[in-house]
Amino acid sequence: MASSVKVTLRKKPNAQGLYPLAIRITKDRKTSYLYTGQFVKLKDWDPTERIVRKSHPNSARLNHLLLAKLSEANKVLLELESTQNDISSIQIKKEISAPLYKTTFKEMSDNFLQEMKVNGKLTRYSSDKVRVEHLMRFAENNSLTFKEIDEAFLRRFMSYLRSNKKLSQRSIVNNLVVIRTIYNRAIKQGVVERKYYPFGADKIRIKFPETEKVGLTIEEIREIEGLDNLSKPENHARNVWLFSFYLAGIRVGDVLQIRWSDIYDDRLHYRMNKNNKLLSLKLPEKLLPILKQYEEGKRGDMDFIFPEMKKANMDSYEDVYAKTNTATKKLNRYLKSIAKKAKIEKLLTMHIARHSFGNIAGDKISIQMLQKLYRHSSITTTINYQANFMHKDTDEALEKVMNF
Structure with a gap:
C-alpha cells in the first residue's frame, strides 16, 4: 500500500482547550504522528482543506509553516520509497523528523x-x-x-x-x-x-x-489613595494601579484589556492572558469611584474601561503586545512620580501591585484561597510566592529569643 503524509488536527486538547496540529504518516494502514508544536481551537481548523481557517489571527503564517513542514516531509518520503521497499510508518517518522x-x-x-x-x-x-x-x-x-x-x-x-x-x-x-x-x-x-x-x-x-519581592504596606497604599495633587496622567496611572491591587494584583496586560461587558452582577469576570484561566471576583467598594471616572468615555459595553487598548488591533498579537508594552512603560513613569509625592522610597511599578496584595495578605488568607485568587496551577507556586511576605512566625520566634 502507498505511503502518505498529511497535515491533520489531533482531537486531544491540551489544558487550554487547544488542539495539536501534526503530520500524519500512513503506511500499510498503520499510522504515526509527528507533532508540529502548533495548537489551534477546533473552530479554527478546516478538516476538508486541512488548513487553519482565516478566523485564526495568524492563519496565513501558520498555514505557511505547515505547508513548509509538509513539503519537507513529502520530499523525504519520496526519497525513502525510491530506495527502500519495506519500511514501516515508525521508520518513516524517524527519517522525516531529523530534516523536518x-x-x-x-x-x-x-x-x-x-x-x-x-x-x-x-x-x-x-x-x-x-x-x-x-x-x-x-x-x-x-x-x-x-x-x-x-x-x-x-x-x-x-x-x-x-x-x-x-x-x-x-x-x-x-x-x-x-x-x-x-x-x-x-x-x-x-x-x-x-x-x-x-x-x-x-x-x-x-x-x-531566592528573589526578594517587595510590596507596599497598608500605610503606603493609604498615602497613594489620599494624594490630591496629581496631574491627569498621574491620576490615571494611580487608577490603573489601584484597580490591579484591589483585585488581588491582576497583571497589567489583563487590566488594560478588561471591557465594560466583563463587569456584571457586581463582579468582574475575565480570562487571564498568561494561562487562559477564568476568574470571577466581587468588585470592592473602593473600585466603584475609579470606574465612575471612565464612564464618560464609554462607547458601548464592548469598549475597554481604560483607554490604552481602544485603538489596538485585537486580532494582532504583535499590536496588542506593543501597545501593552508602551502603556506599561508610560504608567511606570508616572508611578515613579507618584511614589515621590507620597514619599515612598520603594520602587513603585505596575507589577508591585501584585506584590503589595501578597504583602498585606500575609498570614491573613489561607494558602488555598490565595492560590485561587492568583490562579496558580500548583499550590507550591503559591507557597513559594507568598513565602516572601509571611514573616509572622519568624518574627515571633525571634522576639521570644531576644525578649530577655
Whole structure:
C-alpha cells in the first residue's frame, strides 16, 4: 500500500482547550504522528482543506509553516520509497523528523521561537530570543551542534554571561532554562541522543536563586489613595494601579484589556492572558469611584474601561503586545512620580501591585484561597510566592529569643 503524509488536527486538547496540529504518516494502514508544536481551537481548523481557517489571527503564517513542514516531509518520503521497499510508518517518522526539525542549535532555536511567535506568546518570545542570541554570540558559530553544548561549554557560557554581560544569577539561570528546553526538544525529535544531555544532578544543575519581592504596606497604599495633587496622567496611572491591587494584583496586560461587558452582577469576570484561566471576583467598594471616572468615555459595553487598548488591533498579537508594552512603560513613569509625592522610597511599578496584595495578605488568607485568587496551577507556586511576605512566625520566634 502507498505511503502518505498529511497535515491533520489531533482531537486531544491540551489544558487550554487547544488542539495539536501534526503530520500524519500512513503506511500499510498503520499510522504515526509527528507533532508540529502548533495548537489551534477546533473552530479554527478546516478538516476538508486541512488548513487553519482565516478566523485564526495568524492563519496565513501558520498555514505557511505547515505547508513548509509538509513539503519537507513529502520530499523525504519520496526519497525513502525510491530506495527502500519495506519500511514501516515508525521508520518513516524517524527519517522525516531529523530534516523536518533541523539539526543545529540555531535551526532548532529558530523553530522554537517561531512557534512561540505564531502562538502569540510574545512576551516570552522577546525574552527568550535575547537569551538565544546570547548563546549564539558566545559560540560565534551558527552551525553549533547539540553535542558541542556539553558541560564544559555551558560553564564557560555562564562565566561569559556573568563577566561580559554583567547578568545576575537569576538571569543566568533563565538563559540555561531556554537552552535546556530546546535541548529536550532536540532529544524528543531524535536530533541528539540523551547520553549527550549536559543537565542533571551530576552535570549542570539549574537552581533558581531566592528573589526578594517587595510590596507596599497598608500605610503606603493609604498615602497613594489620599494624594490630591496629581496631574491627569498621574491620576490615571494611580487608577490603573489601584484597580490591579484591589483585585488581588491582576497583571497589567489583563487590566488594560478588561471591557465594560466583563463587569456584571457586581463582579468582574475575565480570562487571564498568561494561562487562559477564568476568574470571577466581587468588585470592592473602593473600585466603584475609579470606574465612575471612565464612564464618560464609554462607547458601548464592548469598549475597554481604560483607554490604552481602544485603538489596538485585537486580532494582532504583535499590536496588542506593543501597545501593552508602551502603556506599561508610560504608567511606570508616572508611578515613579507618584511614589515621590507620597514619599515612598520603594520602587513603585505596575507589577508591585501584585506584590503589595501578597504583602498585606500575609498570614491573613489561607494558602488555598490565595492560590485561587492568583490562579496558580500548583499550590507550591503559591507557597513559594507568598513565602516572601509571611514573616509572622519568624518574627515571633525571634522576639521570644531576644525578649530577655
